[in-house]
Amino acid sequence: xxxxxxxxxxxxxxxxxxxxxxxxxxxxxxxxxxxxxxxxxxxxxxxxxxxxxxxxxxxxxxxxxxxxxxxxxxxxxxxxxxxxxxxxxxxxxxxxxxxxxxxxxxxxxxxxxxxxxxxxxxxxxxxxxxxxxxxxxxxxxxxxxxxxxxxxxxxxxxxxxxxxxxxxxxxxxxxxxxxxxxxxxxxxxxxxxxxxxxxxxxxxxxxxxxxxxxxxxxxxxxxxxxxxxxxxxxxxxxxxxxxxx
Numbered sequence: 001x002x003x004x005x006x007x008x009x010x011x012x013x014x015x016x017x018x019x020x021x022x023x024x025x026x027x028x029x030x031x032x033x034x035x036x037x038x039x040x041x042x043x044x045x046x047x048x049x050x051x052x053x054x055x056x057x058x059x060x061x062x063x064x065x066x067x068x069x070x071x072x073x074x075x076x077x078x079x080x081x082x083x084x085x086x087x088x089x090x091x092x093x094x095x096x097x098x099x100x101x102x103x104x105x106x107x108x109x110x111x112x113x114x115x116x117x118x119x120x121x122x123x124x125x126x127x128x129x130x131x132x133x134x135x136x137x138x139x140x141x142x143x144x145x146x147x148x149x150x151x152x153x154x155x156x157x158x159x160x161x162x163x164x165x166x167x168x169x170x171x172x173x174x175x176x177x178x179x180x181x182x183x184x185x186x187x188x189x190x191x192x193x194x195x196x197x198x199x200x201x202x203x204x205x206x207x208x209x210x211x212x213x214x215x216x217x218x219x220x221x222x223x224x225x226x227x228x229x230x231x232x233x234x235x236x237x238x239x240x241x242x243x244x245x
Contacts, residue, residue: 015087018057021064022073028112032076033060034121035067043245044072044123046113048134050216051098053077053084058216059131062234066129069238071245072121076113078106078137103136103156110141125149127245129237130156131216139164142171150244152237154215155182158190165193170201172240174233176210203240207233 022035033054047063049056054077063073079101085094117123128151130138135156142151143166150170158164159182175187184206191204207214207229214226215233 016057016061018061020057020060022060022067027074027076027116030077030080030109030112032074032113032116033063034075035060035064035073036121037067037070037072039070040072040122041070042122042124043070044074044117044121044126045241045245046110046117046126046128047073047075048128048130048137049075049078049084050132050134050213051085051101052087053079056084059134062129062131062216065234066238066241069242071127071241072117072123074113074117074121076109078103078109078134080109101133103133104140106137106140107144110145114145114147125245127151127241129241130154132156132212139171142167142169144168150240152240154233154237155179155212157182159186164190165197167194167198167200167202170240170244171203172236173202173204174215174236175204175206176212176214177206177208178210179212181212201244205233205236 020033022033025032025034045066047059047066049059054075059075063075067073082101085097114126117126126147127149128138128141131154135153138151138153139156141148146168148169152172152174154174155176175182187204187206194202210229214230
C-alpha cells in the first residue's frame with residue numbers, strides 16, 4: 001500500500017446512491033453514523049471505513065444491512081475530521097496522505113466508541129467489521145482488545161505487519177483472488193502464520209475472480225458472474241457475527 005502507481009484500488013466498483021437509515025451523532029471527539037436494529041439485542045458492531053471515509057454511502061449501506069440483522073451499528077470517523085481520499089486524487093501523493101491516517105493508531109477512537117456503545121446503546125456484546133483500510137484496523141483491534149467478541153477484516157492489507165497472528169478474538173478474513181494490492185502469496189503467508197500460532201478461531205476465505213472492493217463497492221445489479229460471490233461474502237460476514245457476537 002506504499003509505492004505502487006495505484007496503491008489502493010478501493011475505487012474499483014461503484015459509489016452507491018444511498019441515503020442511509022441511521023443518524024449522525026457526536027461521540028466525544030469524533031462524529032459517527034449510527035443505525036439501530038429493529039429490536040434491541042444488546043449486540044453492536046463497529047463498522048470501519050475504507051480510505052473514502054465514514055460518509056461513503058457504500059459503507060453506510062453495509063452498516064444498515066448489519067443493523068437489519070440485529071445489531072446496533074456505528075460508523076465512526078476514524079480520520080477524526082481529516083479529509084478522506086478523493087477518487088480524483090493524485091495517487092503519487094497517497095503514501096504521504098496515508099502516513100497521517102494510520103489504521104493501527106486508532107485506540108483513542110476505539111475506546112471512545114466502545115464507551116458510547118456500552119453506556120448509550122447498552123451493548124453487551126460487540127464486534128467489528130472493516131473494509132480495506134478498515135480491514136487493517138479490524139486486524140489491529142482483534143489483536144489488542146479482548147472485549148470484542150469477533151471481527152471481520154475485508155481485504156485488509158497484511159504485508160505491512162510482521163505480527164499478524166496474535167488474535168484475541170475469532171476473526172474472519174475475506175480476500176479477493178484478483179486483488180492488485182493483496183497478492184495471493186500474502187494471503188498464503190497469513191494462513192501459514194495463523195495455522196502455526198493462532199489460538200482462537202479464525203477463517204480465511206478468498207473469492208474467485210473478484211477484485212479489491214467487491215463486497216461493498218459493487219452495486220446490487222452487478223454482473224451475473226459477480227453477484228453470487230458478493231452475496232456469499234456478505235452472508236459469510238453476517239454468519240460470523242451471528243456465531244460469535
